[in-house]
Amino acid sequence: MTKKTGKSKGRSKDRRHLKAVPSTPKMPLQLVMNHRVIDSMAVDFIQWNAAEAPDPADAFECLGLIKLFLTAQHAVNGSSSATAIDSDGVEQAAGAIAVSLDPDEMEEAFDDIYFALHSYIHFLKGTGRWSGTDAAFEELHSALGRGIAAAVPQLPDIQVPDLSEEHQDAAFNAMPLIQRATSLLDWIGTGKEVTSTGALRLKDIEPAAAAVGVQARGKRAASRAVPLFDLETAGNQPETLLEVGTMHDVPVLREIWSALVGADLIRVGSTKAVPGPEASAWNSTDTEERLNIRRMLSVVLLVGVLTEEGQVWDQEAVAAILLGVLAYGTTDEPMPVADLEKLASPDLEGALLPEAGVEDTELDEAGLEDSALEEIYASYAALQAQQKLSLLAELGLVEAATDYRIPPVAIQCLDLAMGFLKLADDPSDATESPSNVIALHGPSHTGGPPNGR
Template sequence: MAKKTGRSKTRNKNQRHLKAVPSAPKMPLQLVLNHRVVDSMAVEFIQWSAAEFRDPAEAFECLELVKVFLSAQHAIEGSSSATAIAGEGVEAAVESIASALDPEHADDAFDDLYFALESYVRFLKGTGRWTGTEGAYAELQAVLGSGPAAAAPDHPDIVVPRLSDEEQESAFDAMPLIRRASALLEWVGAGKEVTATGALRLKDIEPAAAAVEVLARGKRGAKRPATESAGERPDGPLEVGSMFDVPVLNEVWSALVGAGLIRLGSTRAVPGPEAAAWNSAEVGERLKARRMLAVVLLVGVLSSSDAVWDVESVGGTVLAVLTYGTTEDPVPVAQLEALASMELGEAFPDHGIVDDPDLSDASQDEARLEAIYASYAAMEARRSLGLLAELGLVDADTHYRVPPVAVQCVDLAAGYLDTADELSGAEEPESNVVALHAPSRTGRPSKDR
């Protein structure tokens, strides 16, 4: 009699069949460790992204997509990193994932993967887990989205910091915008002559420009100067045919009119209904006037229609940069520079959409135009941010950061724009809250005051 082994013959038979099945390839150790790194951050990522992913399951799914991406990138390049993703390999990895799916779902896969990666990378940077260089981060962000406005569908909530009246007044008085506006108001005095369009006379352009710290003088027949970035001024005085062509002067003057500090008549510009508040003995009145000026200037910059570019595209990018500038996750200056300087070949590498044989010539031409448009729109956004930096409404050293005293100004300005309805749901301290009326472009009080 055969000795019983205690094992089922049927089970042994199944095991023999299983031995005939080739084992699945083992994941490389580096990839296994990368997946574990991603998993280890799950709880904090869910908490960090609560405003972006209302359902924690969506945040978890985002991390799962990141792991799928890392696996694809590792398979292509032979290496991967969970905390320093290389921008140049993103498109190839995403395409390899999408190509394995049903064509009907490929577009959705692209969107989901890029969105998941962008959210994950911002989380790494915002929590200090990004181990790559600043340049690599900027390059990766430029690849993942067409600029900061497209980087995330929702703006972060703006939390207005608590500042005492003394802190606010000190910060405002040190702001170049307030200093230059004060000098311009002092120069206007009891009034100055203006043309039918509300512009200063040519003879008055030079002293008015000097008040806002710009060298310029009026000259009949002078051609409109080429658009310059803030901080880039010619060596000698700029000769212009209109005050509206003088950098900074145009914006500050328009904001003073919009805030009711200057009133335009048919032939003269005189102190407006809010002018008395500018030098009021009451600190609250002074703060209200200064804050209103900053808000009106921001609204003007965000909704400017002077450029040929789409207002929503440029203004939306600037607004996104400013709102992130109020958080601990500001946009790097290099990121916007990378997008603005992006050439067509960089926007669409050899394996990109422009060289896709499945696209018609018309579609490829349209894609090229969109790439050029996005780059130039970023240039316009940089120019606007340069102006705001010159006036002290944003710091632009390595990152675009909004100074504490200007945070509420950004919040209130965004409230006037269709692109940012109810941007901030945070409760604001009473000392910082101002009951604002809609900015008046004529300098007259609004009807609701």
């Protein structure tokens, strides 16, 4: 006969209490596996995403939203996939997440989810991980839509000039973008080491920056506050080097590097950045091949600048101003530089208050009317557009003497970039010579490899 003890009695009592606790609902096995698939791709996604968002936390946040979305979609559709997301129920799944939030946060939640999905599916497609059909990808891409297009006003038709190959070749060779990209490619040579996030090592930032005409060096724990790009001071090198904690904080270098990745001129692996499959075309003896890759690089850089998501609360307003200035820069009615300067400067100090930590509610309490706030927001958007135009002017894609004008060889690049963004109702009416046309593989949202590559 087994002796009963108080210890065993207590253990039995504990078990009875545990049985009274309702068990947590089990996650469907398919959803568990999908979450694990996403976790397994985290390192590669961080590296791929680093071209636009160098902070790994941004990539983790994006993947977290994807997991949340798949959970909601699984509840709506009864199934889910981490590598072939179904376009059916996208809005319902996003809505199921948004309704659980404060009403004031719902619109922002939709934007965050859609942008995360947009980046994620381009990562899948660009790295060969998309397991669905091409038609399914296009259907999903269409369902997600492009928020930037909704904010674009009616733009003038772009007339692409018919330029000879000799004219284009000479114009591209004289363009600062092409010259600096050539210097950077020469510096990269057969390859350069990169960190786990796909960025150059700190010791290599200085020579890489020098290759694109910028004085900067890497420094651990350096401040990430980078001054706005200013055309008036762009040619004046600072007396001291710009110290940065990552190559993505170096103006001009980050844009050219991202464009080189997007045009497949370089490939960023887990440990090295090496010449990409299109690198051989850069110095090709075939003029048409050489022009195509230079045009591609220019298009990718333009798309990157137009879709870049910086610390701006209304990126669509910035894009609308920028696109308007660029489109009219191809016509006989370009926007005067002074007009944009005026738009950007009514209350510059007030426009920058949010960066100093002053909340909108504090501005209201200070007695500012809604109309005044709108003017400040518009001024700040114009200021951001002005900074982007200064960068494009520094690289030779825009002329900014008295008016913002697009050089003839860059007009074709702008037309292709806007065509990629599907901003024009109809293709350009101009007759283009064969050398002016390339088969454009759209660059990814993050500057990763173009779709279909």
